[in-house]
Amino acid sequence: MRRIGVSPRERGSMTGETCPDIFELSDGNFAVIGTEATATLDSELPPDAARADYERIVIVSRETLVRAKADIPDQ
Secondary structure, eight states: OEESSOOTGGGTOSSSSSOOEEEEOTTSOEEEEOEEOHHHHGGGSOTTOOOOTTOOOEEOOHHHHHHHGGGSOOO
16 A cells, blocks of 8 residues: 555644545555545435445545645556
């Protein structure tokens, strides 16, 4: 597993309380640490989006994703 982007500390989280993060797993998939928002956002999904019972909607800050962009592989 490797971090995609910079660490939460590099994004200004000094307390460890706000730590959204993105990791690339050894199988090529990605794991995301974010704020769980399924109950709030589930009804807002567009008609062509679906979520399985075992899936959750997670919010990741814009800064986290933007700063990870350079580390996300094209393929």
